[in-house]
Amino acid sequence: MRPNTAMPTGMSSTSIFDELESQVRSYCRNWPATFTTAAGSAMHAEDGRSYLDFFAGAGALNYGHNHPVLLEALIEYLRSGGIVHSLDMHTATKREFLTTFRDRILAPRNLDYKVMFPGPTGTNTVESALKLARKVTGRQHILSFTNAFHGMTLGALSVTGNSMKRNGAGLPLTNSSKIPYDDYFSGATEDFLWLERVLSDSGSGVDKPAAIIVESVQGEGGLSAARPEWLRALSELCRAHEILLILDDVQAGCGRTGDFFSFEEAGITPDIVCLSKSISGFGLPMALTLIRPELDQWEPGEHNGTFRGNNPAFVTATAALNHFWSDDVFVEEARERGAELHDGLSRIANGYEGAIVKGRGFLTGIKFPDTTAASKIAAASYQRGLLVETSGPEDEVLKTMPALTISSDELRSGVDIIAAAATEVLGAPVADLAVAK
Numbered sequence: 001m002r003p004n005t006a007m008p009t010g011m012s013s014t015s016i017f018d019e020l021e022s023q024v025r026s027y028c029r030n031w032p033a034t035f036t037t038a039a040g041s042a043m044h045a046e047d048g049r050s051y052l053d054f055f056a057g058a059g060a061l062n063y064g065h066n067h068p069v070l071l072e073a074l075i076e077y078l079r080s081g082g083i084v085h086s087l088d089m090h091t092a093t094k095r096e097f098l099t100t101f102r103d104r105i106l107a108p109r110n111l112d113y114k115v116m117f118p119g120p121t122g123t124n125t126v127e128s129a130l131k132l133a134r135k136v137t138g139r140q141h142i143l144s145f146t147n148a149f150h151g152m153t154l155g156a157l158s159v160t161g162n163s164m165k166r167n168g169a170g171l172p173l174t175n176s177s178k179i180p181y182d183d184y185f186s187g188a189t190e191d192f193l194w195l196e197r198v199l200s201d202s203g204s205g206v207d208k209p210a211a212i213i214v215e216s217v218q219g220e221g222g223l224s225a226a227r228p229e230w231l232r233a234l235s236e237l238c239r240a241h242e243i244l245l246i247l248d249d250v251q252a253g254c255g256r257t258g259d260f261f262s263f264e265e266a267g268i269t270p271d272i273v274c275l276s277k278s279i280s281g282f283g284l285p286m287a288l289t290l291i292r293p294e295l296d297q298w299e300p301g302e303h304n305g306t307f308r309g310n311n312p313a314f315v316t317a318t319a320a321l322n323h324f325w326s327d328d329v330f331v332e333e334a335r336e337r338g339a340e341l342h343d344g345l346s347r348i349a350n351g352y353e354g355a356i357v358k359g360r361g362f363l364t365g366i367k368f369p370d371t372t373a374a375s376k377i378a379a380a381s382y383q384r385g386l387l388v389e390t391s392g393p394e395d396e397v398l399k400t401m402p403a404l405t406i407s408s409d410e411l412r413s414g415v416d417i418i419a420a421a422a423t424e425v426l427g428a429p430v431a432d433l434a435v436a437k
Contacts (some may be wrong), residue, residue: 013046014034027389030389033047033049033051040066041053041064041402041405041406050385052387052414052417053403054387054401055388056401056402058401059252060277060280061403062256062278062281062403063320063403063404064405065403067320070281070320073315073316074315077312078312082315083311084311085310085311087304087306088308089309093311093318094309097318098115100317100318105260105325113273113292114293114296116288116289116290116298118308119287120286120287120305120307120308121151121285122248122274124153124276124305125276125287126150126151126156126250127155128289129211129213129289130156132291133211133244133246135297135298136210136244136297137244138210141175141209142175142210142211142213143176143177143178143209143211143212144160144176144177144214145161145179145181145215147161147218147222148160148181148213148215149162149215149219149221150250157169157173158174158175162221163393179194179212181214181221182224182227192233192237195237196237199241208241210243210244212234212243212245212246213246214226214234214246215251216231216247216263217251217262217360219251219391219399220251222358223358223359223364223392225359228265228267231268235266244295245268245270245272246272246273247261247263248274249261249262249263249275250276250287251277252363253273253278254275255324255330255331255362255404256361257361258331258338261273271291271295272291272295273288274288275288279317280316280320281317281321281324282313282316284313284316285307285310286310286313334361334362337402337408337411338362340408340412341362341364341400341402341411344411344412345364345365345366345400345415347415348419348422349366350429351422351429351430352422352429355367358397362403363399365397365398365399365400367396368426373396373398373422373425374390374397375395376425377418377422380421380424381418384420386417386418386421388400388418389401
């Protein structure tokens with residue numbers, strides 16, 4: 001049944017939002033359509049327009065909107081009278097999820113983690129990781145990276161780099177320091193030179209941190225992607241100095257960069273892993289904190305939350321793992337589509353001096369030397385029926401995050417829209433430049 005979209009007489013389609021909703025809302029300002037239904041990579045608005053989705057719920061919809069396999073599992077469960085809310089009590093659906101997650105994800109990768117349900121969102125898993133690292137080590141300080149984003153609650157904000165988001169905290173954000181992310185100095189300085197020196201020097205005055213938290217790809221920070229060798233060097237540095245390594249895979253995980261975990265390519269095993277967004281597979285709130293067993297030193301109830309036991313999310317997560325991750329077919333197809341996306345964006349970037357493609361897999365975009373270009377291209381793309389956002393401290397990167405299930409035809413259509421929007425904003429691409437690159 002389609003939602004009832006009838007409006008009271010005399011009201012505009014958005015008047016109630018303007019009347020009652022907080023000024024903090026943001027996405028609706030760039031995409032003012034009123035959406036009603038969605039399927040796969042298409043979203044439909046009440047005015048009859050359809051939009052191709054290169055946003056995927058900020059990475060929460062890796063398998064697209066209303067995937068039929070997940071939808072049927074959810075409907076069947078709800079109709080059965082299955083329990084919906086359970087905090088951290090035992091339920092049959094949680095047991096099935098844990099068993100499936102172990103068998104489909106952890107065991108094939110030889111990963112030995114305890115699974116914690118910290119609350120429903122990405123910032124919940126980051127907060128739990130920071131708390132546990134401090135509890136286990138007895139140390140307070142956390143190191144994070146330039147341009148990092150880890151969430152909007154106070155602990156997560158303290159390890160986030162974006163000044164606008166940090167300023168929203170309203171108080172000093174302490175007990176953390178920022179260090180250079182991979183290639184922050186454009187190759188001019190060895191990234192870990194300073195850190196290695198001060199950690200080894202008892203007279204440096206720098207206290208050893210409890211943990212270092214890192215994203216393999218900085219989803220909100222401009223799509224900088226860490227090289228595998230850089231991640232390995234970071235892991236070795238942490239191990240040498242008994243510092244815990246926290247890998248924030250909230251946005252880059254669940255297949256978005258080509259493997260289930262974004263760190264698999266580097267061959268490292270973080271001490272703690274943060275997952276959320278697409279772990280439920282359906283856009284339902286769910287988060288996990290994966291912990292090396294010897295670090296699982298919580299007292300019962302020491303970290304809790306009312307909405308840890310979202311059983312409908314367990315149902316769709318289990319269905320997603322069984323449907324997409326029981327063999328290598330899905331991941332190979334997703335890698336092929338990711339390569340097609342990269343190639344399409346590269347063709348666009350090659351036509352404009354100074355434009356470069358950044359990111360990995362289905363977390364890829366174009367950085368333009370004119371920092372206003374990406375926002376203008378995103379707006380022009382919306383007018384042509386494509387939802388695509390921006391990333392970076394100055395919104396200088398056009399950021400694409402299609403569903404991993406998108407078809408080649410849909411992918412080409414989206415890239416063609418971006419190309420047309422870029423031509424509108426920047427002028428026609430330079431053919432000679434494209435050939436030269």
